[in-house]
Amino acid sequence: MPKITIADLEKIREDTKRTLNFRLGTCKAKITVHMGTCGIAAGARDILSSVMKEIEERKLMDVIVTNSGCAGLCSKEPMITVEMANEPAPVKYIDMTPAKIKKIFDSHILKNELVKEYALALGSEKTA
Amino acid sequence: MAYRTYLMVCAGTGCVANQSIKIKDTLIKELEKKGLQDEVAVVTTGCNGFCGVGPIMVVQPDGIFYQLLKSSDIPYLVEEHLIKGRPVKKFMYIPSEKEPPIPKMSDIDFFKKQVLIALRNRGLIDPEKIEEYIARGGYSGLAKALTEMTPDQVINEVKKSGLRGRGGGGFPTGIKWETMKKVPGDVRFVICNADEGDPGAFMDRSIIESDPHAVIEGMLIGAYGMGSTQGYVYIRNEYPIALERLLKAIAQAKEYGLLGENIFGTDFKFDIRIIRGAGAFVCGESTALMASIQGMPGEPRAKYVHTVEKGLFDFPTCLNNVETWANVPQIIQKGAEWFTQIGTGDVTNDPWGGSKGTKVFSLTGKVVNTGLVEVPMGITLREIIYDIGGGIKDGKKIKAVQTGGPSGGFIPESMLDLPVDFDELTKVGSMMGSGGMIIADEDNCIVDMAKYFLNFTQEESCGKCIPCREGTKRMYDILENISVGKGTEEDLELLEDLSYMVVESSLCALGGSAPNPVLTSLKYFKDEYLTHVREKKCPAKACRQLNVYTIDEEICATVGHGCDLCKKSCPDFAIFGETKKAHHIDQMKCHKCGACYDACNFKAIKVE
Numbered sequence A: 001m002p003k004i005t006i007a008d009l010e011k012i013r014e015d016t017k018r019t020l021n022f023r024l025g026t027c028k029a030k031i032t033v034h035m036g037t038c039g040i041a042a043g044a045r046d047i048l049s050s051v052m053k054e055i056e057e058r059k060l061m062d063v064i065v066t067n068s069g070c071a072g073l074c075s076k077e078p079m080i081t082v083e084m085a086n087e088p089a090p091v092k093y094i095d096m097t098p099a100k101i102k103k104i105f106d107s108h109i110l111k112n113e114l115v116k117e118y119a120l121a122l123g124s125e126k127t128a
Numbered sequence B: 001m002a003y004r005t006y007l008m009v010c011a012g013t014g015c016v017a018n019q020s021i022k023i024k025d026t027l028i029k030e031l032e033k034k035g036l037q038d039e040v041a042v043v044t045t046g047c048n049g050f051c052g053v054g055p056i057m058v059v060q061p062d063g064i065f066y067q068l069l070k071s072s073d074i075p076y077l078v079e080e081h082l083i084k085g086r087p088v089k090k091f092m093y094i095p096s097e098k099e100p101p102i103p104k105m106s107d108i109d110f111f112k113k114q115v116l117i118a119l120r121n122r123g124l125i126d127p128e129k130i131e132e133y134i135a136r137g138g139y140s141g142l143a144k145a146l147t148e149m150t151p152d153q154v155i156n157e158v159k160k161s162g163l164r165g166r167g168g169g170g171f172p173t174g175i176k177w178e179t180m181k182k183v184p185g186d187v188r189f190v191i192c193n194a195d196e197g198d199p200g201a202f203m204d205r206s207i208i209e210s211d212p213h214a215v216i217e218g219m220l221i222g223a224y225g226m227g228s229t230q231g232y233v234y235i236r237n238e239y240p241i242a243l244e245r246l247l248k249a250i251a252q253a254k255e256y257g258l259l260g261e262n263i264f265g266t267d268f269k270f271d272i273r274i275i276r277g278a279g280a281f282v283c284g285e286s287t288a289l290m291a292s293i294q295g296m297p298g299e300p301r302a303k304y305v306h307t308v309e310k311g312l313f314d315f316p317t318c319l320n321n322v323e324t325w326a327n328v329p330q331i332i333q334k335g336a337e338w339f340t341q342i343g344t345g346d347v348t349n350d351p352w353g354g355s356k357g358t359k360v361f362s363l364t365g366k367v368v369n370t371g372l373v374e375v376p377m378g379i380t381l382r383e384i385i386y387d388i389g390g391g392i393k394d395g396k397k398i399k400a401v402q403t404g405g406p407s408g409g410f411i412p413e414s415m416l417d418l419p420v421d422f423d424e425l426t427k428v429g430s431m432m433g434s435g436g437m438i439i440a441d442e443d444n445c446i447v448d449m450a451k452y453f454l455n456f457t458q459e460e461s462c463g464k465c466i467p468c469r470e471g472t473k474r475m476y477d478i479l480e481n482i483s484v485g486k487g488t489e490e491d492l493e494l495l496e497d498l499s500y501m502v503v504e505s506s507l508c509a510l511g512g513s514a515p516n517p518v519l520t521s522l523k524y525f526k527d528e529y530l531t532h533v534r535e536k537k538c539p540a541k542a543c544r545q546l547n548v549y550t551i552d553e554e555i556c557a558t559v560g561h562g563c564d565l566c567k568k569s570c571p572d573f574a575i576f577g578e579t580k581k582a583h584h585i586d587q588m589k590c591h592k593c594g595a596c597y598d599a600c601n602f603k604a605i606k607v608e
């Protein structure tokens, strides 16, 4: 390892920013994948993987992912909830597929535009 | 690789002792079994401070706090939380029986009121990875100092910040640095004091364990300011984890060129050596510490000439405490003004004018939540004890709080609204010290506690000054006499006289402060001493030799059914009675050890 320069410090910080944002829980967007027994049976694991894939491919630093239990609407699984720091209410999306996830990233996460056709309703409940 | 979840497993000394490493290993195995190893990362962190409920694990990014984990809990926890997304209530913190569990770390009172500067990275980074320290802004204070500031500006910034030594004395760090800077000569040293000899205190250990690079960066900045090229860390060998992390951190810093020659491409060079201490309290004292590094007996010398002029090997030497050093990078990075916003008083023109920043305390004794806390200066003792500490255990009444370690003083309940501030604590006869805080309740006897601390200091006295060596021993003997009913009222006067004699005629602050527990207890709890010497009674019933033990025969026969436990426990064979019938104690034979009291499950033994 050669001696590091001040520019290297900055680079290390950039590279690890995502990890740290994750640990601090600071983010622009938080995506919750509902993974109750019903969700898992309906393919929530694949949804989780595609969410992770989108984050990685787009190199997003401030989007965090968490999972939670059944949202109570088992017939509409797999579901995700998207909470944006600058939006008052979380949004629930139903019947997710990897393609739909991509679309949600394209518009909701990146452009703040809700994808109405997949949304269940604007929920007022907050996830922990 | 991006992970969705981080499991931050505490690997401070307390949690490691409670098997947290085994928990980490089980987690890794379980994650692999479930195929989650690429999604969920396990990170070992330094001490979180809430040692009373360890082993601790925090799940990020949600900040879910789990406590008292066992490795057998892990499969269930992984299944529920990480696969099904259901945080597990039964491993969460429960403030009291009547309240629901609290999922989030940030909502737990113990953490809520804390302000972290010295411990800002605790629980957030893996202390063994320099990259993670850098990711949190580490070494940018050093970069700023080396490229944007002159050495004098660095010293001035520290002076303006009002930072005062966290090792006990509270001496303004900036003034110490400035004095050292003015002494001529090329060779000069900086030392980090990690001796931490106070019983029950673990502030410095925890800082090194959770963030060793903060200490190294602080020393680098100080060395640049004062023109030193060689540093030492004097650390006790009884701190194996802290020592190992520090060694690793130094090796990493060297590899990155942050220690050595031409740091950040400038002509500043600096290196650090580690000296392991054998764990003598007196070796924490500046001149004894330096003597010990030189291979001489750890004995203090008179300080007509200060160590900043003639210290280690007779060269100018600046000694600061671990916590003091750990504050420095933040002060340089964020500026003195930021630092002065926290704390008491006004230090604009005078670094002695207040207490700025935060202080780490190890909160122990009879509080509900014991552990390590970092609080802003100026917070009241009451807030620390009740809001952070959760109040007194088992609903008992508080008697006193003892701050400043074995040479601090007792502060009575009536003074709990006192702010945490160097000068305020000294005014009432105690001191900030290095951060020990022991809470005593109504079951603690003041004589017994004073005796405990005196026993420590008389054992740790190096013996160089006769008043300290002999004086503390005599004081201990008097306290011992009082606690077994052989004390007189004149003894109290003698105790006070001896105290002042020891304070005034000892070279170092060991003797200079050892009588503090005696003096403050005599001042605030005189009545309790008087009851001991006049009535030969201990109100807290802690001095067992003054107690009379009897058996409530009714309870013994009807509730305990003459269970015989007390009889079996008595070393004097002083308890008589047939099994299933009431027992009684022969007072002539009883030596008042209290074993029967401890043995009885039915509260049938009465203490008068």
Ligand SMILES: Cc1cc2nc3c(=O)[nH]c(=O)nc-3n(C[C@H](O)[C@H](O)[C@H](O)COP(=O)(O)O)c2cc1C
Binding pocket: B164, B165, B166, B167, B168, B169, B170, B171, B173, B193, B194, B195, B196, B197, B198, B281, B282, B283, B284, B285, B286, B287, B319, B320, B321, B322, B324, B325, B434, B508, B509, B510
């Ligand atoms: C008996 C005795 C023990 C001491 N033990 C320690 C110690 O363990 N750690 C420490 O930092 N300072 C200890 N000190 C205080 C040091 O002498 C010195 O004041 C301090 O390390 C200076 O650093 P600071 O200005 O950053 O507090 C002790 C002092 C005495 C008299």
